[in-house]
Amino acid sequence: MxxxxxxxxxxxxxxxxxxxxxxxxxxxxxxxxxxxxxxxxxxxxxxxxRADSTHVLAAVRDLTRLELITEAVRAALQEVAGASPHLLDGLIGEDWGLRYGRPVRLGKNPTKPKTRILATGNDAVRLLEHLYRHGTDRTSGPRIQALRQIMVRNYHRDAAGHLRWRTAETEGGPGLPPSSRAVVSPYGNSARYAVRSGVEGTVNEFAHGHGMRRCRYRGQSKAHVQHVLTTIAINIERLSGLPPTEKAPPSRRPTAFQSYLDRCGISRPKSWRTLGT
Missing domain, CATH: 1.20.5 (Single alpha-helices involved in coiled-coils or other helix-helix interfaces)
Structure with a gap:
């Protein structure tokens, strides 16, 4: 040409x-x-x-730094409770059950963030030191190693040896590691990949079955009302399609650490996912 x-x-x-x-x-x-x-x-x-489905990096939302360290401690406790629960004897108390008895959901503006940061960091240090004293072969699990890496990337020791939260250099802190080396999940690569075929099916049902590509009225508030009402209609349609003898889905079984707390008589918060267990 x-x-x-x-x-x-x-x-x-x-x-x-x-x-x-x-x-x-x-x-x-x-x-x-x-x-x-x-x-x-x-x-x-x-x-x-696989047709009309999106391959995403993770089927979970991004965790804040405080949520990440809290979930990392919980994941390490789950690993130890599943393999050698006796190693937790003498370490776990009532406050541990309240903090790590269920998945953490703190949001972007949790209450008393500085207190939570120090408490969670000290719990992680106590857990790692406790496992080290009771046998080095128990500290090589993938979630224990993930907890070590997350601690190094989010905490540091000051001149007096006290545990401190890492902040950016522009804020007068020691600096944060580069994002390319950040650990975003304590569960490793197994939790990073998923196929969102179910989500794509729901989006397709909204778009082609109920005309959600276009709104009847202008304005964000009116569009929101239309979305809510359409969602209610879809749920009613799905419920009406279930057979009358359909049983309720079984409740989620307690995790290894939750079972350990129950055996020791330590109270833990109950969520709607664990009710009835």
Whole structure:
């Protein structure tokens, strides 16, 4: 193509799409492409194919730094309680059950953040030192190692040896590690990848089954009301499709650390996910 070539008109692509919609040409083109893929061995018959679903990095929301360290302590306690629960004897008290008895949900503005930061950091140090004193072979688990890394990246010792929360250098602190080396989950790579096919199915139901791509009225508040009412309608539609003898889903079983707290008679907060256990 020469430099002074006028090139194609901007409407050519729209015309091409219109021609594909005539006489089922799009379906014939798709069938031809599928046949070529089968011949190349890229697609097999009668197999499950992932279509219209998003491959995301993690099926969990991002944790704040305080939530991360709290969840890391809880994950380490779960690991120890599942492998050698006797190692927790003499360490766990009532306050531990209240802080780590269920998954942490603090939000962006928790109450008494400085108190929580110091309490959680001291708990992590006590746990790691306690495990070290009772056998080095028990401190090599992946969640224990993740807790060590998270502690190094979020705490430091001052000149007097006291545990302090890491802050940026612009705030007068020792600085934070680069984001490329940050640990975002105490559960390692197993919790990083998931396929959100269920979410995509729900979005498709909203968009194509209930016309949620367009709002009837203008304004954010009116659009919000439409979304809420549509969600209620979808839930009613799904409930009406269940058989009358459908039993309620079973409650979630207690975790290893929660079972340890129950055996020791240590109270722990109950959430709606663990009621009835």
């Amino acid at each position: 020469e430099l002074d070539d006028p090139r194609f008109h901007h409407s050519v692509l729209a015309d091409f799409r219109d021609r594909l919609t005539e006489d089922g040409r799009a379906d014939r083109l798709l069938d031809l492409a599928l046949a070529r893929l089968k011949e190349a061995g890229l697609v097999r018959e009668r197999t499950t194919q």
